[in-house]
Amino acid sequence: MKKYIITGVSLCLLILITNARSFAQIKTMASGIKMITVGAPDKYTPYGFCEEAPMKTAIGALPQAKLPFNINDIKININNRGVIVEVPLGQDEQLYGFGLQMGSFNQRGLKIQPIVNDNPLNDRGYTHAPETFYVSNKGYGILINTARYTTFYCGNTAKLMDNARSNSTKADGNSVAELYKTSNKSSGEVTVDIPGAKGIDVFVFEGPSLMNVLQRYNLFSGGGALPALWGLGVKYRVKADFNQGQVDKMADYFRRNHIPCDVLGLEPKWQTAAYSCSYVWNKDYFPTPNRFIDSMKKKGFHINLWEHAFVSPQSPLYEPLKNKSGNYLVWNGLVPDFADAATRNIFGNYHRKTFVENGISGFKMDECDNSNLAFGSNSWSFPELSEFPSGIDGEKMHQMFGILYQEAIYNIYKKANLRTFMDVRSSGSFASSFPVALYSDTYDHDQYIKMILNTGFSGLIWSPEVRESNSITDFMRRCQTAALSAQMVFNSWYLQNPPWLQINKEKNNENQLMDNAKEIEGDVRQLLAFRMSLVPYLYNAFADYHFKGIPPFRALVVDYPEDKNTYNLSNEYMIGKSILAAPLTEKDKERSVYLPAGIWYDYNTNQKYQGGKTYTISPTLTQLPLFIKEGTxxxxxxxxxxxxxxxxxxxxxxxxxxxxxxxxxxxxxxxxxxxxxxxxxxxxxxxxxxxxxxxxxxxxxxxxxxxxxxxxxx
Amino acid sequence: MKKYIITGVSLCLLILITNARSFAQIKTMASGIKMITVGAPDKYTPYGFCEEAPMKTAIGALPQAKLPFNINDIKININNRGVIVEVPLGQDEQLYGFGLQMGSFNQRGLKIQPIVNDNPLNDRGYTHAPETFYVSNKGYGILINTARYTTFYCGNTAKLMDNARSNSTKADGNSVAELYKTSNKSSGEVTVDIPGAKGIDVFVFEGPSLMNVLQRYNLFSGGGALPALWGLGVKYRVKADFNQGQVDKMADYFRRNHIPCDVLGLEPKWQTAAYSCSYVWNKDYFPTPNRFIDSMKKKGFHINLWEHAFVSPQSPLYEPLKNKSGNYLVWNGLVPDFADAATRNIFGNYHRKTFVENGISGFKMDECDNSNLAFGSNSWSFPELSEFPSGIDGEKMHQMFGILYQEAIYNIYKKANLRTFMDVRSSGSFASSFPVALYSDTYDHDQYIKMILNTGFSGLIWSPEVRESNSITDFMRRCQTAALSAQMVFNSWYLQNPPWLQINKEKNNENQLMDNAKEIEGDVRQLLAFRMSLVPYLYNAFADYHFKGIPPFRALVVDYPEDKNTYNLSNEYMIGKSILAAPLTEKDKERSVYLPAGIWYDYNTNQKYQGGKTYTISPTLTQLPLFIKEGTxxxxxxxxxxxxxxxxxxxxxxxxxxxxxxxxxxxxxxxxxxxxxxxxxxxxxxxxxxxxxxxxxxxxxxxxxxxxxxxxxx
Structure with missing residues (x-):
């Protein structure tokens, strides 16, 4: 007698999806992680580009999964326009995620379009890291596996069939606000619009807790990133036109003044051409680059190179990539068809031989998002209608470009058995394993703090860079936030001197240092010293990210999903297991801090606080706004x-x-x-x-x- | 012997479109107007909804058409993603159009997405009137006949194949601006991205002149609108909560103080429900509406009713429309399936019987655009994924909703052989024949002026409403612009008293009139008197719009397409044949005016000016900034x-x-x-x-x- 063996598919059901008259296949991808497939999904999807194997053992060790609804209640409808997915939504559920959101935190009630973008405005969902992935405080996550521009209506629509004929006679007001107040009642579903699709995979990450959902997601993506240990130190990006000698002097400045620094970043001028890129050392500025890298290494500095992926006609990569690129140029440079692994390899191998093998420890991968559509005319990057040899189109390429660029570069380091900690301006779904921090040209401090929290829902790392500042208070508070983030960066690409010597950009570049420059330098030294003292704790938090999928930085709602006070709390977060951070910004002389259940200690004063309440704190510019959980x-x-x-x-x-x-x-x-x-x-x-x-x-x-x-x- | 007769098709060619391997059919729609069809166009398109017959005789009387390029050089490519159209673009061509653009004028070099929107930002193309139609100063117009969300790259892309390997070594700067300066060189084409389409009609309107292009477009759309003569007078919209007695008092105020007024507009409270609408008189406010309408008529007032098309469960229209509506609600109201003529008829017939036959002379059709996508959370209206019984989807319905709403209402008046002049917040292509003015909740005076010009490229009418103001100067300059526009409106829907008695909203509503209220009232009377004196001239300009297709209000580039000084001149315009208007705004003590070739007379001083030069003018608040062409x-x-x-x-x-x-x-x-x-x-x-x-x-x-x-x- 023969036995039929089903491999790889633990559970496989067929359900009739009524509208589409299509069959839905439900496949268990790992314990508590299911994929529903209907119709003919696209060839190129976020999951399709995920190169890491899921950490199934760690996933299996999580508590028994469960969903607050029946998975068959997820409706998927394919019509002429595309695919519509409807996911049940409970009345008091709170939703989070969608990648590196900047203008929103709790996504319930919003219309979110996670579209890749260099300067996201407001809360429409545009982002440096477009993830079609949201999570609920009720303990599940939904990932729509598409690289198409997608819209999520997070419980803010009303369907005709839902509407019992209303007898309420509403008294309209006269102000616009009053008139609009009668808006749609919240709907009982999240509705997802995927125009153009002919089929879809929907991933369902089960809990039971919100934390477990995030763990499953991160572990399924290969486990959270574990940066090189030196990556948790301080990164300083020098002025774009610094030459070898100037960088050397800057390095000496750090060591002479005992200011911690692990990484120096070089900006555009290290290359012979930057817009588009040549990826060739500019010998006028760096006559002996490899000797320079070595000498820096001896002083304890790692060198990181700025670049982007648009290949200049002047680059040695131009000819090899000419037939492996899109049909539109950016800044007169090629757009490599990174959807093709062979193209990523050509790009990566060049970088390996030219840079990594000579000691370059990382790259800042710029410009891989897209121009802000809302800004209109000042548009750059390739059009959505671009065609690539692999068959991917410009729209999907935009959504995936940051991910694929990271794969092209990170693979070099993986193969070399060398860890790194890099920078990128666009990422996406299933990217938890990349030791790469996102950054932005925006500079709103409140948003910078909020993004620390939002990364925790999406397997991302965010770097709230310090650049110039309005005031010493602004500067110091930004330094504090940076010190309490995954990657601490001073981005001085347009500053002659470190910002702590002169916060004003113009004066800085005229070498007019502040009168109290040395005093502020001392204060910064103190903050950086704290950062360095935190490294072992942070490193362990990243190990928990890698092995257990626990986000090292996360919103309080992740740890306290039933505490209503955490639902919209977007300016406090957990670091590792036991530290609660509540950064201040320039405008705050003091701020309120909500402490969840338990006893908490003010890190600066050791004062004890009873949780479940809100307090007011007013730490000085050199005191870090931290609370430590009792029992830590x-x-x-x-x-x-x-x-x-x-x-x-x-x-x-x-x-x-x-x-x-x-x-x-x-x-x-x-x-x-x-x-x-x-x-x-x-x-x-x-x-x-x-x-x-x-x-x-x-x-x-x-x-x-x-x-x-x-x-x-x- | 038999003769084969080809009817309706004057010219029919078949050309091979290489990329798509599809055949393009070119059909002459009228003299100098061709339609290229490739693939299978959508069922619902802007042209498909055009109910007016083209004025072929008038079109035939235009000068012999010609194009600056070979029509076969328009490339149309259908791929998996949708349709791409590429239209040749000359090096020194200037482009205009795309409906009621607010943030841009000369569209060359921009990425424009003419998507319907209630609060367009910047110059990305969002608009109250999304027209996929642009014109060139070289004498042709291109209309992409689609109701899909479409993107136009107006000569700002660079294709790989175009790019000869560049030897230029550009010196990069360090500022962001400098670094980006190396952006794409202008391309030799306009590229149009129509995602999801499986075929397309491209209309080509030939010249020879830009004016002739606009004439062909307007005449093809049924000829320009000819408003009711009274429509060229003054319209005043009363406070939203005014009752019958209060409106009556306001009417008396106008007559007693000899302030011209032809139309009074009633705002939301006339109905029993407004968000969504009941379309039922609120008898608490208007106990005897028909008697009220009659009494107003006797005093020389026409009554216009505010409404929108989302049907309240409280409306008598709810039941008849319940099965003829989209599957999503707006403000708990139905979204009628206006793509179906039967639905438009039900909606229209109710309005005819209930309102028009009782003397209502027009409607203000609000909320028929969509919420600003860039604003994110504050979204209203129906989702793009909505489904309608006719088969149209929410995206196309959004693009067409204003047009179809206008058809539903305007048809009542056409059938009654009664002219009107109405208001709408969204319009579109082929709408030249609608005597309906667009308005906006935005309030930037410079943009309000620019929109007067932009309507001239697109067969639209724009009403730069006067509401409250920052200062008397602001108020008077806005009044001037309104007096020099197609429809002069004071929209006082949130003002107790006329704005000229108190420009400040709060004080106005507390009946705190300005000290110099009577003086300002006198100044306004003077401006309105000028408006009324201009009516015969304006009426003739509208007759030229109707019979010849000549836009009554238009940018100088239309009359002077070879004068480079007009290419970016977005704050001066022609009224009728011979008047040049150059409105000032609050911030201008004086302004410069460019006068094109010829001799011009300052309307206020009768001073003569030699054209081809720029002058500075500083008219007072009661002097209209006008120049009259010599020989007028x-x-x-x-x-x-x-x-x-x-x-x-x-x-x-x-x-x-x-x-x-x-x-x-x-x-x-x-x-x-x-x-x-x-x-x-x-x-x-x-x-x-x-x-x-x-x-x-x-x-x-x-x-x-x-x-x-x-x-x-x-």
């Missing part, structure tokens, strides 16, 4: 100025409260992927009966952390 | 306060210069369509040997105009 062991390092492979961190463990849960540290070489083969240690810190204990488990042979002291705070 | 006979009327069917205008004819061309006046009953059967006179004014002569030709039996005086200005 917080290991803080003696700050180093930069992180070398053999750097050892001397730690003080702060124990908050009389009882504390064990805390972990992640210990590995910090620069290779050997941890994937188990070459790492889990260092466990426990506090019991007034005694701290350190245990170490794992195959890594060196000790990164030396615990020097335990301090109890009660 | 300008007939100005003794102002009346309102226009009745038997109103006679007493005219003074101003002769500018020693020699003058003959001028015409259009004479008919002013209120019926009988002119279409020839019941009108052409009154010709000639000036010869220092003597004025009046001749009258035609079948109309009465005399509307009495020429009282001739005045020579030299």
């Amino acid at each position: 062991i917080l290991p803080l390092a003696k700050p180093v100025e930069y992180i070398m492979p053999n750097t050892q961190f001397e730690l003080t463990c702060y124990v908050y409260g009389s009882k504390a849960a064990a805390a972990n540290l992640f210990e590995d070489d910090g620069v290779t992927f050997n941890y994937k083969e188990g070459h790492y240690n889990t260092v466990t810190l426990t506090w019991n009966k007034n005694k701290g204990t350190v245990t170490r488990k794992g195959q890594f042979k060196a000790e990164r952390y030396i615990i020097k002291k335990w301090v109890v705070i009660q | 006979i300008l007939p100005l009327a003794k102002p009346v306060e309102y226009i009745m069917p038997n109103t006679q205008f007493e005219l003074t004819c101003y002769v500018y210069g020693s020699k003058a061309a003959a001028a015409n006046l259009f004479e008919d009953d002013g209120v019926t369509f009988n002119y279409k059967e020839g019941h009108y006179n052409t009154v010709t004014l000639t000036w010869n040997k220092n003597k004025g002569t009046v001749t009258r030709k035609g079948q109309f039996k009465a005399e509307r105009y009495i020429i009282k005086k001739w005045v020579v200005i030299q």
Whole structure:
């Protein structure tokens, strides 16, 4: 007797989708992750470009999944115009996600179009990282697997069939606001419009908790990124026209003044052509680039190169890519057909040989989003109607371009067994594993804070860069936010001197330093020292991101999904397991902080606060606005100025409260992927009966952390 | 022997379109108007909804058409994504059009998306009147006959194949502006992206001149609108919550103070429900509506009713339309399927019986555009994914909704042989024949002026409403612009008193009138008197619009297409044949005026100016900024306060210069369509040997105009 074996498909159901008269196939992709397929999905989709294997064991270790509705209640309708997906929505559900949203946080009630864009306006959904993925506080996530421009109506439509004939006689007002107040009642569904599609995959990530949903998503995407350890230090991007000697002087400035810095970023002028790019060292500016890289390395600096992917006729990459590019040019340069892996390889191999093998530790991948449609005339990048040899069109290419660009570059590092931490201006779905931080040319501090939270819903990393500032207060508060983010960057690409010596751009470039420049430099040194002391804790948070899918930075609603006070709280966030950050901006002399259930300690004063309430805080410009959860062991390092492979961190463990849960540290070489083969240690810190204990488990042979002291705070 | 007769198709060619491997059929629709069809165009298109027959005789009387390129050089490509149209573009061509554009004038170099929208931002192409139609100063127009959301790249793309390998080494700057300066070189084509389409009609309107192109377009659309004569007077919209008595008092105010007014507009409260609409008189406010209408009529007032097309469950129209509506609601109201003529008839018949037959002379058709996508969350109206019984989808319905709403209402008046002049917030292509003015909730005075010019390229009428103001200067300059526009409207829907008694909204509503209210009232009376004196001239300009297709208001480039100084001149325009208007705004103490070739007279001072130069003018708040072309006979009327069917205008004819061309006046009953059967006179004014002569030709039996005086200005 023969046995029929079904492989790869754990569960496979067929349901009749009434409108479309199409069959829906439901496939279990991993534990608690299902994919519904109807019709003929596009050839090129976000999931189709995901190169990482799902971390199925870790996914399997999560609590038993469940959905708050029946998966068969998701309606998918294919018509002449495209595909419509309707997902049930409960009355008190809150929705989050859609990639790196800038103008919105809680997405319920909004019409969201996650379309790639360089300068997102308001809350329409335009973003540097268009993810067709949202999550609910009720513990599930929906990902529409399409690279088409898609619209989500998040419970703000009303269908004719839903409408019982209303008897309410509403008293209209006369103001526009009053007249419009009678707007649509919230609908019981999220409706998704995917024009042009002939079929679709809908991924359903189950909970039970919102945190579990995010874990499943990140683990399914290959696990969260684990940046090179040095990436958690400070990055400084020098002025665009600095030459080798000027960069060298800047490096000396950092070391001489004991200001922490791990990475120096070079801006456009390092190349012979930048708009479009040649990817060739400009010898007028950098006569001996490889010697320069080496000498910087010896001083503890990693070098990161700015570029974008539009290939100049002057580039050695032009001829090899000429027949592997789109039919429209950008800045007279080719648009490589990155949908074709062969094209990514050509682009990547050139970068490997020319840069990575000579010690370049990362790239800033610029201009891979698109111009803001709302701005109209000042449009750049390729048209949506572009055609590419692979068959992808310009619209889908726009949505995927940042992802594919990252793959082209990150693959070099993966193959070289070398970790990195890079920068990119566009990302997307299933990108959790990329150690690449997003940045923006926008500069609204409130939005910069909000984006830290929003990345947590979408497997992204956001870098709230510090550039110039309106005032010292503005500058210092921005530095604080940067210090409390995944990547701390000073982007001085148009500043002659570090911004802390002169916050005003014009004066800075005329070398007119502020009278109190040295004082502010000292304050900044203090903030950067804190950043460096946080690195071991942050590194562990990233290890949890990688191995467990837990976002290192996340909104409070992720940890407290049933606490209504967190639903619209977009300016406070969790860092790792136990730290709550509540950054201030220029306009705040003080701010209110909501502390969720439990006891919390003000990091600066050690004052105890009862959770479930809102407090007012007014930290100084050098005090970081942090609260530590009771029961936390917080290991803080003696700050180093930069992180070398053999750097050892001397730690003080702060124990908050009389009882504390064990805390972990992640210990590995910090620069290779050997941890994937188990070459790492889990260092466990426990506090019991007034005694701290350190245990170490794992195959890594060196000790990164030396615990020097335990301090109890009660 | 048998003869094969080809009917309806004057010329029919088949050309091979290489990319698409589809055949293009070129059909001559009228003299100098061709339609290229490729593939399978959509069922619902702008042209498909055009109900007026083209005025072929008038079109045939235009000069011999010709194109600056070979029509076969228009490339049409159908691919998986949709249709791409590429139209040749000469190096020094200037492009205009795309409906009621607000943020742009000369469209060359822009990416334009003519998508219907209630609050267009910047110059991306969003508009109250989305026309997929542009014209060139080289004497042709291109109309893409689609109701899909379409993108036009107006010569701002660069194709790979166009790009000879460039040897230019550009010196990049460091500022963002400098870096981006190397942007795409202008391309030699306009590229049109029509996603989702499977075929397309492209209309080509030939010249030879730009004016001829516009004439062909307007005549092809049924000839320009000829509003009811009273429509050229003053319209005043009363406060939204005024009741019958309050409107009556307002009417008396006008007559008692001798302030011209022909139309009173009622705002939301006249109905029992407004969001959505009941279309039922609110008897609490208007206990005897029909008696009210009659009494107003006797005083020389026409009544116009505000409404929109979203049908409340409280409306008698709800049940009849329930199965003829889209599957989504707006403000809990039905969205009637106006793509179906039967639905338009139900809607129209109700309005005919309930309102028009009782004397309502017009409607203000609000909310028929869509919410601004760029604004994000505050979205209203129906989703693009809506489905309608006729098969049209929400996207196409949005683009057509204003047009179809106008047809539903205007047809009542056409059938009743009754002319009107109405208001609408959305229009589109082939709408030249609608006597309906567009308006907007935006309020930028510079844009309001620019839109007067832009309507001339698109067969539209624009009403730069006066509402509240920042200052007396702001108010008076806005009044001037309104007086020099197609429809003069004071929209006081949120003002207790006329704005000239108090420009400030809050104070106005608290009945705190300005100290100099009576003085400003006098100034306004003076401006309105000028408006009324211009009515015969304006009426003739509209007759030229109807019979010859000449836009009554138009940019200078239309009359002077080879004068480079006119290419970007977006704040001066022609009224009729001989008047040049150059409105000022609040911020202008003075302004520069470019006068094209010829001699011009300052209307206020009679000073002579040599054309081809730019001058500075500084008219007072009661002086209208006008210039009269040498050789003009300008007939100005003794102002009346309102226009009745038997109103006679007493005219003074101003002769500018020693020699003058003959001028015409259009004479008919002013209120019926009988002119279409020839019941009108052409009154010709000639000036010869220092003597004025009046001749009258035609079948109309009465005399509307009495020429009282001739005045020579030299």
